[in-house]
Amino acid sequence: MQFARVLGTVVATVKSESLEGRKLLVIQPLDASLDVKGRPMVAIDSVGAGKGEIVFWCRGREASFPFLPSEVPSDCTIVGIVDSVFLDSRFTG
């Protein structure tokens, strides 16, 4: 899993039936220091995340599991909203 910030919402009227009722968000992946890392991507929300929030997301096949038994097509799903991150400076360099 990785950190990201929610940048906004994606609205898609025409979409796969299996995406009906799902919230698509644009997220900016972040590193552990919460600095921008890589390119923005589209994620499906499973926890009620909103714009501006720091979240963590799951990649790959597992990204569709929060919606079981619905088979939702996703390779990037937001699975948690971050309250706080503790980093130990002795080990982060």
Place this chain on the structure above:
Amino acid sequence: MILGRVVGNVVATQKDERYEGGRIMVVRPINPDGSDAGDELLALDAVDSGVGDTVVVVREGWSASTTSTGSPGAAIDSAIIGVVDTVEENA
């Protein structure tokens, strides 16, 4: 699997139900000699690791989910599955 060092942890109240009771750790990938080897990732802890530990991380969902929650099918893509005592190269 990869070698990593646990550098921190994450607190999240609102999360997928399968993460309940689990510990979400921030892991920095490392080389066998202990030097940094890329960007940090989040992994669910399956072995009671702690900050500063060198660990083995599996980056495949079925294995990660089964070892950290006891059953497959969770939205977990990485888990800490071992605390490393030593790495010997050219062994």
